Amino acid sequence: MSVAVNPLQRALIEKAGHDNGFEYVLPALDNTVILASARHRSSAAIVPMAGGFEVRLQPASPALVPELLRSFKLWAGVDGAFCVPTLADLSTLLRRGASLSQALPNQAVRDFHTAVAQALADLPSESGGTEAKRLVRQRVGQDRFRDALLIYWGGACAVTGVTVTETLRASHAKPWAQCADDVERLDSFNGFLLVAHLDALFDRFLISFDDDGNLLIAGRISQNDLHRLGIHSGMTLRWLANEHRPYLRWHRERFLLGA
Numbered sequence: 001m002s003v004a005v006n007p008l009q010r011a012l013i014e015k016a017g018h019d020n021g022f023e024y025v026l027p028a029l030d031n032t033v034i035l036a037s038a039r040h041r042s043s044a045a046i047v048p049m050a051g052g053f054e055v056r057l058q059p060a061s062p063a064l065v066p067e068l069l070r071s072f073k074l075w076a077g078v079d080g081a082f083c084v085p086t087l088a089d090l091s092t093l094l095r096r097g098a099s100l101s102q103a104l105p106n107q108a109v110r111d112f113h114t115a116v117a118q119a120l121a122d123l124p125s126e127s128g129g130t131e132a133k134r135l136v137r138q139r140v141g142q143d144r145f146r147d148a149l150l151i152y153w154g155g156a157c158a159v160t161g162v163t164v165t166e167t168l169r170a171s172h173a174k175p176w177a178q179c180a181d182d183v184e185r186l187d188s189f190n191g192f193l194l195v196a197h198l199d200a201l202f203d204r205f206l207i208s209f210d211d212d213g214n215l216l217i218a219g220r221i222s223q224n225d226l227h228r229l230g231i232h233s234g235m236t237l238r239w240l241a242n243e244h245r246p247y248l249r250w251h252r253e254r255f256l257l258g259a
Contacts, residue, residue, distance in 0.1 A: 020095040022043070032045055033046045039098070039102060043058045072096075109186045145170050158194060171192050172190055174250045201221075208251050
């Protein structure tokens with residue numbers, strides 16, 4: 001049951017939003033606080049309840065709520081709402097929601113176009129040829145893709161869980177040059193965050209994953225080398241979303257051609 005929001009509660013909710021990626025407050029009914037942001041297109045309607053808060057997200061991406069349910073299943077309410085017990089829990093949910101809203105399609109593409117325009121504007125006039133522009137787009141795009149995967153996978157390898165950022169690579173399933181458009185190139189579901197040696201093998205189609213996330217290994221890699229690399233057939237992705245599967249099938253077809 002909802003309860004009337006008092007000025008202190010409203011101030012605390014607004015601060016939780018401001019500190020966790022929802023810095024704007026939109027007009028709303030008396031017992032609802034609606035939070036939004038200039039950095040992404042999601043918003044959150046928060047209603048104080050007896051024993052916590054009900055949170056309903058208006059997501060920028062249809063993948064946002066399913067991804068949040070992966071991490072916050074215990075807080076799942078009715079019709080896509082989340083029922084969080086404490087203000088600290090509210091902050092945690094908002095922080096993850098804001099991060100994913102920036103990483104998931106299509107916010108990453110919008111941010112990419114803005115960053116490319118700025119980078120091209122900063123180029124010296126004599127360096128603005130077609131090849132320079134192509135290199136700028138690729139550099140900015142790869143940086144944005146890596147940032148999106150770091151957010152999506154929580155800064156940990158999608159297989160091993162290693163969190164040493166310097167060892168992690170953003171691995172496209174469908175390579176940059178093969179993508180139809182920027183939506184595919186910047187899609188955080190078009191690849192995985194992998195430690196360097198898994199990235200190298202994935203990039204060269206020497207490993208792949210089945211539709212359940214199980215590791216597939218090319219037969220020409222010897223057992224001795226697999227042992228030295230710490231790779232074994234029982235390894236799996238930490239999770240796999242439906243949106244990963246079309247890209248993964250594309251990758252797996254190339255893997256099977258050489259396996």
